[in-house]
Amino acid sequence: MTELSAHLPQFQHGQLTENFPETHISNTNDNSERRRHDNSERRRNDNAESETNGQPQNNVQQVVEQDEEEDEELTLKYGAKHVIMLFVPVTLCMVVVVATIKSVSFYTRKDGQLIYTPFTEETETVGQRALNSILNAAIMISVIIVMTILLVVLYKYRCYKVIHGWLIISSLLLLFFFSFIYLGEVFKTYNVAMDYITVALMIWNFGVVGMICIHWKGPLRLQQAYLIMISALMALVFIKYLPEWTAWLILAVISVYDLVAVLCPKGPLRMLVETAQERNETLFPALIYSSTMIWLVNMAEEDPEAQRKSKSSTYDKQAPASRTRNENAEADDGGFSQEWQQQRDNRIGPIESTPESRAAVQALPSNSQTSEDPEERGVKLGLGDFIFYSVLVGKASATASGDWNTTLACFVAILIGLCLTLLLLAIFKKALPALPISITFGLVFYFATDNLVQPFMDQLAFHQFYI
Amino acid sequence: AFFWLLSLLAASLLWFVSVQLSGREDAALLLLGAAAAVLLQELCRFACFKMLKKADEGLATLSEDGQSPISLQQMAYVSGLSFGIISGVFSIINILADSAGPGTVGIHGDSPYYFITSAFLTMALVLLHTFWGIIFFDACERRHAGGLGLVVGSHLLTSGLTFLNPWYEASLGPIFILTLCTGLWAFGTAGGSFRNVLKCLSCK
Numbered sequence: 001m002t003e004l005s006a007h008l009p010q011f012q013h014g015q016l017t018e019n020f021p022e023t024h025i026s027n028t029n030d031n032s033e034r035r036r037h038d039n040s041e042r043r044r045n046d047n048a049e050s051e052t053n054g055q056p057q058n059n060v061q062q063v064v065e066q067d068e069e070e071d072e073e074l075t076l077k078y079g080a081k082h083v084i085m086l087f088v089p090v091t092l093c094m095v096v097v098v099a100t101i102k103s104v105s106f107y108t109r110k111d112g113q114l115i116y117t118p119f120t121e122e123t124e125t126v127g128q129r130a131l132n133s134i135l136n137a138a139i140m141i142s143v144i145i146v147m148t149i150l151l152v153v154l155y156k157y158r159c160y161k162v163i164h165g166w167l168i169i170s171s172l173l174l175l176f177f178f179s180f181i182y183l184g185e186v187f188k189t190y191n192v193a194m195d196y197i198t199v200a201l202m203i204w205n206f207g208v209v210g211m212i213c214i215h216w217k218g219p220l221r222l223q224q225a226y227l228i229m230i231s232a233l234m235a236l237v238f239i240k241y242l243p244e245w246t247a248w249l250i251l252a253v254i255s256v257y258d259l260v261a262v263l264c265p266k267g268p269l270r271m272l273v274e275t276a277q278e279r280n281e282t283l284f285p286a287l288i289y290s291s292t293m294i295w296l297v298n299m300a301e302e303d304p305e306a307q308r309k310s311k312s313s314t315y316d317k318q319a320p321a322s323r324t325r326n327e328n329a330e331a332d333d334g335g336f337s338q339e340w341q342q343q344r345d346n347r348i349g350p351i352e353s354t355p356e357s358r359a360a361v362q363a364l365p366s367n368s369q370t371s372e373d374p375e376e377r378g379v380k381l382g383l384g385d386f387i388f389y390s391v392l393v394g395k396a397s398a399t400a401s402g403d404w405n406t407t408l409a410c411f412v413a414i415l416i417g418l419c420l421t422l423l424l425l426a427i428f429k430k431a432l433p434a435l436p437i438s439i440t441f442g443l444v445f446y447f448a449t450d451n452l453v454q455p456f457m458d459q460l461a462f463h464q465f466y467i
Numbered sequence: 468a469f470f471w472l473l474s475l476l477a478a479s480l481l482w483f484v485s486v487q488l489s490g491r492e493d494a495a496l497l498l499l500g501a502a503a504a505v506l507l508q509e510l511c512r513f514a515c516f517k518m519l520k521k522a523d524e525g526l527a528t529l530s531e532d533g534q535s536p537i538s539l540q541q542m543a544y545v546s547g548l549s550f551g552i553i554s555g556v557f558s559i560i561n562i563l564a565d566s567a568g569p570g571t572v573g574i575h576g577d578s579p580y581y582f583i584t585s586a587f588l589t590m591a592l593v594l595l596h597t598f599w600g601i602i603f604f605d606a607c608e609r610r611h612a613g614g615l616g617l618v619v620g621s622h623l624l625t626s627g628l629t630f631l632n633p634w635y636e637a638s639l640g641p642i643f644i645l646t647l648c649t650g651l652w653a654f655g656t657a658g659g660s661f662r663n664v665l666k667c668l669s670c671k
Contacts, residue, residue, distance in 0.1 A: 404560040412553070457557065459497055464585065466558060466592055466629040 082379040083422045085291040087415060089228050090381075090389055094411060096232040097239070097390040098397045106185040107240045108398050114241045116140050121243040133245035140246075141253050145268075148261065152268045156275055167287070171214055171230070175207040178233045227289050231383050235390035239398060247395055251439055254388060258433040273431045290380040379422065385434040389414050392442045400450045405457060409449040413441035498630065505626050508550070509619050512600065515546050516607050539608060540601065540657055547600015551593035559589045587639060588629065591646045595625060598646075598653035605656045614656075621645060 101107055113120065116139055119132035154163050180203050187194050210230075213223045242250065261267040276282070393410050400406035417438025425432050460466070519542045526537070562585050572579050599618045606614025625645060631638040 404564055405557055408553075408556060408560065456500060457561075460501065461558070461561065463497070464581065464588075464629065465497065465501055466588055466626060 082291070082426075083419050086379055086381055086418060086422065089224060089289060089291075090386060090415070090418060091411075093228045093231050093235070093386050093390050094393045094414075096228070097235050097394040098407060100182075100186075100232070100236055101239065101394050101398045104185050104189045106188070107236050107394075109240075110243075111240070113243060116143055117242060117246055121245060129245060133243070133249055136243070136246040137249035137253055140250055141257060144254070145257070148268045152272050152275075155272060168211075168215065171211060172207070174230045174233060175210040175226075176203060178237065179203060179206060179229075182233060182236070224289065224291075227383060228386070231289075231386035232390060234383075235387045235394055238387065238391045239394045244399065247391065248443070251388060251392060252443060255433075255436040255439040258435040262431060262433040270431070287383050288380050289383055289386065379425075381434055385438075388435060389418075389438060389442070392439065392446070396442075396446050396450075400446070401454055405454060406446060406449045409445045409453070410442045413445040414438045417441040501626055501630070502623065505622050506619070508554075509603075509622060512546070512550065512603055513607070515550075516604055519546060519604075539604060543601045543604030544597065544657075546604070547597040548593075550600060551596030554596055555589045555593040558592065559585060584639060588642065591639075591642050592625070594646050595622075595649055598649040601653040602649070602656055621649060 117136040118139070119135050121129050121132055121136075123129045123132060151163065180199070183199065183203065186192075209218075209222075210226045212218060213226050238247070261269040262273075264270065392414065393407060396410040397403070397407040415438075417440070418434070421432060421434050421437050520539075523537070523539060523542065562582065566582055572581050599622060602614055603618045605611070606618065625642055628638045628642050628645075
C-alpha cells in the first residue's frame with residue numbers, strides 16, 4: 001500500500017512522469033510475483049494506462065478541434081479577403097461604365113435595337129409597351145438558354161476546338177471592333193482630332209495584347225484589367241441597345257435563371273461544373289475573372305500533393321492542415337469558385353458570330369514556379385456577373401431621375417449583395433450563382449430610391465434641410 | 468452604409484405615403500418626414516450595432532487568442548464613418564453635380580452662399596455621424612441609457628437646426644459648436660485624454 005501511495009503522487013503530477021509508470025508497469029508485469037502485488041499493479045496499470053491513453057486522446061482531440069477551428073477561421077479569413085479582392089474589380093468596372101455613360105452621350109442615344117429584341121417600346125399604350133418588353137425579354141432569355149445548353153453540349157462531347165474558336169472570335173470582336181467604336185465616341189465627345197493611322201496603331205496594339213493576355217499568358221494585373229475593360233464594353237453595348245423596360249425585365253429574369261441554372265441538379269451550369277470536375281480540368285479558358293492564377297495548375301496535375309511538395313521551398317509557411325483542406329476544396333471544384341454563364345453576354349452585336357471571350361485563368365503548368373501561394377487561392381467570378389452589375393448601375397445612372405443618389409444606392413446594394421454571396425460561398429463551398437442576391441438588392445434599391453427617396457431628398461435639399 | 472440606406476428608404480416611404488394621404492406638400496410634413504428619418508437612422512444604427520456585436524463574438528471565438536481582431540471601438544468608428552459618408556454623399560452629390568454646370572447661385576432670391584454652406588454643413592454632418600457612432604456603440608456596450616438619449620437628442624437637434632436655414636448664423640454656428648463638443652465627448656469615450664494628446668504631439 002505504501003508503494004501505491006508512493007506512486008500516486010507521481011501520477012497526479014501528470015505528464016512529466018509519463019514514462020515512469022509505463023516502465024514501472026512493464027517491469028512489474030514481467031515480474032508477476034504475488035497476487036496482491038499483481039492486483040495492485042494492475043490497478044496502477046489501469047490507472048497509468050488510462051492516464052497515458054487519456055492524454056494522447058486529449059491531444060488528438062485537441063488537434064482535431066484545432067484543425068476544425070483553423071479551417072473555419074481560415075474560411076472566414078479567406079472569405080473576408082476575397083470579398084475585398086472582388087470589390088475592387090467590380091467597383092472599377094462600374095466606375096468605368098458610369099463615367100462613360102455620364103460623359104459620352106452615344107451610349108444613351110436611342111439608335112435602334114438589336115435583332116434579339118425586335119419589339120419596340122415606343123408604343124402608344126402602356127399595355128402594349130409592357131407586352132412588347134415581356135416578349136423581348138422572353139426572346140433574349142431563350143437565346144441565352146439555347147446558347148448555354150449548346151455550350152454545355154459542346155463541352156460534354158469534348159468539342160474543345162469549336163469552343164475555343166467561338167471564344168477567340170468573340171474576343172476578337174470585343175477587343176477590336178467594340179473598342180474602336182468606344183474610342184471613336186470618346187474622341188467625338190471631347191472633340192479630339194485624330195488620324196486613322198494612329199487609331200489603327202492603338203487599336204491594333206490594344207487588341208493584340210488583349211488577345212495574348214486573355215487567351216495565353218500575361219501578367220495577372222494586365223489580364224484582370226483587360227477583363228474589366230471588356231466587361232465594361234459589353235455592359236455599355238447592353239445599356240445602349242436594350243430599351244428601358246426590357247432591360248429591367250431581363251435583369252430580373254436573368255437572376256432567376258442564374259439561380260435555377262446553377263443550383264438545380266439538371267441545370268446546364270451545374271452540369272458544366274460537374275463535368276469539369278470529373279475531368280479534373282479548368283472550367284474554361286475564358287469568361288471567368290479570377291483574382292489569382294495558381295490553383296488551376298494543381299487541378300490539372302495528377303498528384304497535386306507531390307506537385308505542391310516539389311515547390312514547397314516557396315510555400316513553406318503552409319500548415320499541413322490547410323494543405324489537405326486545399327486539396328479537398330479543390331476536388332470540390334476549388335472551393336471559392338463561382339461559375340457563370342458565358343453566352344448570354346455575347347449574343348449581341350451586328351455580326352452573327354458570337355462574341356464570347358473574356359478569359360480568365362489558363363492552366364499554365366510552366367507558370368507553377370512563379371505562381372503564388374496556393375493558400376492565396378482567390379475567388380473566381382464570372383464575367384457575366386460583372387457585366388450585369390455594370391448594366392444595372394449604368395442604367396441607373398443613365399435613366400434615373402435621382403441621378404447620383406440612385407446610382408450610389410444601387411452601387412452599395414450590389415456590393416452588399418456580393419458580400420452576402422461570398423459569405424454564402426464560404427459557408428457552402430460550392431459553386432453559387434452570383435447574380436440573384438445582388439441584382440435583387442440592386443433592383444429594389446433602384447426602384448425605391450428613384451420613386452420614393454428622390455422626391456424626399458429633393459425637397460430636403462431644396463430647403464437645405466439635413467437629416 | 469447599407470443600413471443607413473435602409474433607414475432612408477423607410478423614412479422616404481413614410482414621407483411619401485403621408486404626402487399622398489394628405490394630398491398636399493407641406494413644410495410640416497417635411498418636418499415630420501425629417502424627424503422620422505432621424506429616428507429611423509438611429510434605429511438602424513442600433514441594428515448595425517447588434518449585427519456587428521454578433522460578428523465580433525463570432526470572430527472572437529474563431530481567432531487564436533480569443534480576442535477578435537477588430538476592437539469594438541474600431542467597429543464603432545468604421546460604422547459611424549460609413550453612416551457619415553453615405554449621408555454626406557447623398558446630401559451633397561447632386562449639388563456638386565449641379566455646381567459643375569452652368570448657372571447662378573441664388574438668382575431667384577435665395578442665398579448666394581448655398582453651395583458653400585452646404586459644403587460646411589455636410590462636413591459637420593459627416594463628422595457628427597462618426598462621433599455619434601462611437602458614442603452610441605460605447606453607450607450600447609455599457610448599457611448607458613444617457614449616452615443613447617444624448618446621441619438621439621443631438622441628432623434631432625442638429626436636424627432641427629438645419630430647418631432654420633437660410634438663417635445661417637443660427638444654424639451653422641450652433642451646429643459647429645455641437646460638432647466640436649460631440650467630438651471631444653467621443654474622444655473621451657474612446658479613451659483619449661489630454662495626456663494622450665500631449666504624448667502624441669510630442670512623439671519621441
